[in-house]
Amino acid sequence: MPKVNNTQYFKVQKDADTNVSDVIHSVFAALTEKGYNPVSQIVGYIMSGDPTYITSHKGARSLIMKVERDEIIEELLKFYIEKKCK
Template sequence: MSRLDSTQNFKVLSESENRVGDILQQVYQAMTEKGYNPVNQIVGYIMSGDPTYITSHNNARSLIMKVERDELVEELLKVYIEAKL
């Protein structure tokens, strides 16, 4: 049984960070090319898990489904914090 008074470490391998960033960039570009608001659509996908929020243009839907949603959130949060601090 795990203890509720201790904090667990969560670490994603750094090689996947580059892959996640590249995939997000490609998905963002595909969404923009198709005239969608990429931020709204990616948020919809992350919140729901429904891949239909992501266009299939340029294979964006298949690409984003290769990454776990928690990895997407981690990458977005990391980049945001690094830009703001």
């Protein structure tokens, strides 16, 4: 019988189909459609980790939580560098 007083670890498998760029586009569209400032809301989410910054409209909140916040930052930074620094 395994010891239950030890810390248990588990790893969540990420969806192979989840594309960060697609997530950003979908979340942006849902926030815009609901009348929110998408930049402010996405920044709030990235900085705090609080998913309530993202509307649940069209499943945007569930969708953005499928990717790590650092992956979102990485995608945005890569896009910015490719467009502005080259």
